[in-house]
Amino acid sequence: xxxxxxxxxxxxxxxxxxxxxxxxxxxxxxxxxxxxxxxxxxxxxxxxxxxxxxxxxxxxxxxxxxxxxxxxxxxxxxxxxxxxxxxxxxxxxxxxxxxxxxxxxxxxxxxxxxxxxxxxxxxxxxxxxxxxxxxxxxxxxxxxxxxxxxxxxxxxxxxxxxxxxxxxxxxxxxxxxxxxxxxxxxxxxxxxxxxxxxxxxxxxxxxxxxxxxxxxxxxxxxxxxxxxxxxxxxxxxxxxxxxxxxxxxxxxxxxxxxxxxxxxxxxxxxxxxxxxxxxxxxxxxxxxxxxxxxxxxxxxxxxxxxxxxxxxxxxxxxxxxxxxxxxxxxxxxxxxxxxxxxxxxxxxxxxxxxxxxxxxxxxxxxxxxxxxxxxxxxxxxxxxxxxxxxxxxxxxxxxxxxxxxxxxxxxxxxxxxxxxxxxxxxxxxxxxxxxxxxxxxxxxxxxxxxxxxxxxxxxxxxxxxxxxxxxxxxxxxxxxxxxxxxxxxxxxxxxxxxxxxxxxxxxxxxxxxxxxxxxxxxxxxxxxxxxxxxxxxxxxxxxxxxxxxxxxxxxxxxxxxxxxxxxxxxxxxxxxxxxxxxxxxxxxxxxxxxxxxxxxxxxxxxxxxxxxxxxxxxxxxxxxxxxxxxxxxxxxxxxxxxxxxxxxxxxx
Numbered sequence: 186x187x188x189x190x191x192x193x194x195x196x197x198x199x200x201x202x203x204x205x206x207x208x209x210x211x212x213x214x215x216x217x218x219x220x221x222x223x224x225x226x227x228x229x230x231x232x233x234x235x236x237x238x239x240x241x242x243x244x245x246x247x248x249x250x251x252x253x254x255x256x257x258x259x260x261x262x263x264x265x266x267x268x269x270x271x272x273x274x275x276x277x278x279x280x281x282x283x284x285x286x287x288x289x290x291x292x293x294x295x296x297x298x299x300x301x302x303x304x305x306x307x308x309x310x311x312x313x314x315x316x317x318x319x320x321x322x323x324x325x326x327x328x329x330x331x332x333x334x335x336x337x338x339x340x341x342x343x344x345x346x347x348x349x350x351x352x353x354x355x356x357x358x359x360x361x362x363x364x365x366x367x368x369x370x371x372x373x374x375x376x377x378x379x380x381x382x383x384x385x386x387x388x389x390x391x392x393x394x395x396x397x398x399x400x401x402x403x404x405x406x407x408x409x410x411x412x413x414x415x416x417x418x419x420x421x422x423x424x425x426x427x428x429x430x431x432x433x434x435x436x437x438x439x440x441x442x443x444x445x446x447x448x449x450x451x452x453x454x455x456x457x458x459x460x461x462x463x464x465x466x467x468x469x470x471x472x473x474x475x476x477x478x479x480x481x482x483x484x485x486x487x488x489x490x491x492x493x494x495x496x497x498x499x500x501x502x503x504x505x506x507x508x509x510x511x512x513x514x515x516x517x518x519x520x521x522x523x524x525x526x527x528x529x530x531x532x533x534x535x536x537x538x539x540x541x542x543x544x545x546x547x548x549x550x551x552x553x554x555x556x557x558x559x560x561x562x563x564x565x566x567x568x569x570x571x572x573x574x575x576x577x578x579x580x581x582x583x584x585x586x587x588x589x590x591x592x593x594x595x596x597x598x599x600x601x602x603x604x605x606x607x608x609x610x611x612x613x614x615x616x617x618x619x620x621x622x623x624x625x626x627x628x629x630x631x632x633x634x635x636x637x638x639x640x641x642x643x644x645x646x647x648x649x650x651x652x653x654x655x656x657x658x659x660x661x662x663x664x665x666x667x668x669x670x671x672x673x674x675x676x677x678x679x680x681x682x683x684x685x686x687x688x689x690x691x692x693x694x695x696x697x698x699x700x701x702x703x704x705x706x707x708x709x710x711x712x713x714x715x716x717x718x719x720x721x722x723x724x725x726x727x728x729x730x731x732x733x734x735x736x737x738x739x740x741x742x743x744x745x746x747x748x749x750x751x752x753x754x755x756x757x758x759x760x761x762x763x764x765x766x767x768x769x770x771x772x773x774x775x776x777x778x779x780x781x782x783x784x785x786x787x788x789x790x791x792x793x794x795x796x797x798x799x800x801x802x803x804x805x806x807x808x809x810x811x812x813x814x815x816x817x818x819x820x821x822x823x824x825x826x827x828x829x830x831x832x833x834x835x836x837x
Contacts, residue, residue: 190271194280198271199255201278203239207255211262226262227251227444243733250713252729262441264395264484299368299423302360303399306370309354310342310389310402319343321407322388329453330536335460339390339432344404346386369401369418384416390452392417392424392470393434400424403431403452403470415451417470428477430467431455433485439465440485447523447547448474448482448491449531450502457532461540466531473505476513483518490550491520492543495527504560507553511586514553516710516792521550554599557583562607577604590789595796689791690714690721691762696784697728698759701743702777703784704732710788715795718762724755797826 205214205221214221214237221237224230227249234247245252251261259270275282313319314336322343326336344351352362352371362380365371373380387404394400401418418424430448432455440446447466449455458466465485469478474491482489491506493499503522510520523546525534534542551559561579565572580600587593697703697711704711712729716722724747731738731746738746747756801823808816 190268190282194275194282195256195271198274198278198280199242201280202255202274204242204244204255204258205237205239207258207274207277208237208244225249225251241730241733243730245729250709252708252712252733254733264437264441295367296422298360298364299421300398300400302355302364302368302370303401303423305355305358305360306351306368306402307340307342307389307391307399309351310344310391311340313343313345314341318345325388325407329457329532330460331456332460335456338435338459339456341456342389342391344382344384344387344389348381348385351382351384352380367421369421369424383418386411387416390431390456392429392431394423394429395434395437397434400429401426405452415471426470426472427475428481429470430478430481431470432459432467433481435459436465436467437485444486445547446482446486446489448489450493451530454531457535458543461535461543463540463543473502474509476509479510479513479520487517488519488521490523490547492523492525492531492546494530495524499524503556507557507560507583508586510553511557511583512588514587514592515589516591519553521552522556523547523550554596557596558600558603573608580604590785591792594789594793598796687718688762689787689794690716690718691759693784693787693791694721694724694728695759696780696787697725698743698747698756699740700780700784701728701732701738701740703780704728707784708732714788714791718758720755720758724752724759727752727755797823 208214208221208223212223212226212235214223215233216222217233217236219238219240221239222233223235223237224233225235225246225248227235227246230248235244236247237244243252243254244258253261255274256267256270259265259273260267265273272282314322319342326341331341352365355365355370356362362371362373366373366380370383371380372383384402384404386407388407390403390405391399392401392403401421401424403418404416406414406416417426420426431452436446443465445465447458447463449458449466449468451468455466455468467482469475479489491503493502503524506520506522525531525546529537531543534546558580561576561583564579565576567573567576581597584593584596584600587596693711693714694716708729711725714725716725727747727750728743731743744756747753801820804816804820804823808820
């Protein structure tokens with residue numbers, strides 16, 4: 186995408202538009218030393234941790250790790266693609282962009298005519314709604330409780346029952362039948378003597394692209410005997426329903442301000458919820474959510490909420506969404522699921538119980554991992570060890586679809602926890618560990634339920650341990666006081682080989698020094714890496730600063746710049762600590778595909794190590810507090826997992 190715009194054009198836009206001029210449209214900034222500071226637009230906070238440096242041409246958010254220039258800021262806060270961000274800022278800066286090379290001028294002209302005929306059709310439908318011919322459609326919208334202002338906002342209209350009403354008016358405006366057929370407004374075929382209007386006696390919903398242009402329509406039948414209650418435009422050169430969401434353009438601004446986008450099932454739900462004060466709602470176009478639509482949602486918010494009816498159909502829709510999204514999951518990108526009370530759609534819920542009822546459903550939405558767990562658990566009773574093995578295999582098969590290694594690792598950890606707690610709870614409730622019982626997973630919220638969910642946890646006194654506990658003391662003679670955790674912290678079980686962890690951090694930084702082009706796609710990931718080494722943190726920040734200036738440095742030039750900026754010692758540490766055998770992965774002799782694969786592999790290991798280290802610290806603190814065998818067992822188990830990460834890494 187960046188190849189379309191010469192570097193000198195991008196530099197001129199940056200020169201004419203200080204970062205603060207772009208950022209201040211969304212973030213109030215105050216002078217703080219040589220920089221400007223404000224509250225993060227990426228996370229809710231009370232103390233400013235977001236800084237803008239006009240001299241260096243970048244922003245940096247310490248709360249979220251976000252870092253970039255004016256183009257990335259628009260991409261992150263408004264969901265624009267890179268070309269869209271460049272075009273917007275070039276217009277603001279008064280910089281003329283080179284004209285795009287049109288491969289086929291005739292094709293461009295045809296597309297423009299399609300936009301024009303669809304816009305004209307939308308205007309005709311809108312006008313019909315205000316005429317006597319639209320009385321029934323108006324009555325339907327009024328009966329659904331819609332205000333005139335909302336009807337105008339969504340440009341709702343009416344298609345009369347006549348077979349040629351629309352086409353007749355469009356011909357009078359100079360449009361040809363071929364154009365109307367190509368735009369999906371008329372139906373034609375070898376067995377149809379005279380083409381006729383596709384939409385008849387329907388309330389019309391214009392479907393817009395992200396630039397706000399009409400690209401298609403959805404029509405709601407007013408005649409209850411119509412075989413199709415809702416009818417969409419067919420696939421056209423402008424419209425591919427698997428890639429479009431109704432109201433994506435209208436919801437975009439609010440979605441970015443709140444980092445929340447809500448997916449409902451139908452057009453009318455979107456319109457009604459907008460009127461109820463929830464403008465950040467979208468809907469797929471009568472089909473199950475597709476991978477392209479999920480990608481579009483992630484441009485608007487990191488964890489979209491799918492709002493489904495609480496009946497079996499809503500549950501099936503949620504299950505389909507789970508299968509669609511699993512392969513595409515990445516760090517920070519997921520879905521949540523809000524299940525409505527059975528028998529109510531979002532429109533009904535808001536009208537009967539008020540917007541606060543829907544807000545409660547959204548606030549208590551279920552995370553994807555829990556919905557996956559519930560789906561698999563509900564398929565059987567798990568009364569035997571063989572059935573339990575089947576459940577675990579089914580869960581592992583589902584998790585195996587996740588392509589991102591780090592996300593897959595954490596799903597495996599989460600599912601292990603669900604399984605462990607499920608079997609423990611069933612045993613403690615008086616049944617055999619695999620006795621027949623209710624199909625709902627113990628301790629987890631049900632679809633449509635309003636109660637909070639939490640992983641089931643047995644009382645500590647009932648958890649299985651590695652030794653019996655009597656009278657508050659362990660049989661092995663260790664008593665539950667601070668001295669236990671002190672000796673434990675000094676044990677190899679806890680300390681583990683730190684040299685591998687230190688070397689890994691140095692290697693990650695050295696990867697970027699050896700291959701600065703990695704930052705073109707992985708700067709955000711690099712900026713968010715948890716680093717325990719202060720030297721590596723300083724080196725990382727200096728590298729990101731140089732990258733944000735857009736100087737396009739190669740490895741040699743980058744090392745020179747870092748040395749000139751007083752980072753010689755940090756460079757020496759990176760080179761020394763990353764000198765284990767697996768540093769060969771950073772060799773400049775590898776091709777880009779191999780380098781990226783090696784980078785992602787070590788990032789994944791690092792994420793797993795950091796997560797387990799955090800869990801280990803929590804486990805040690807808990808054992809320090811209780812002294813129970815079960816908590817000691819947890820410490821040992823986590824340490825063993827941590828050691829396995831070390832061993833695998835050192836052997837790579």
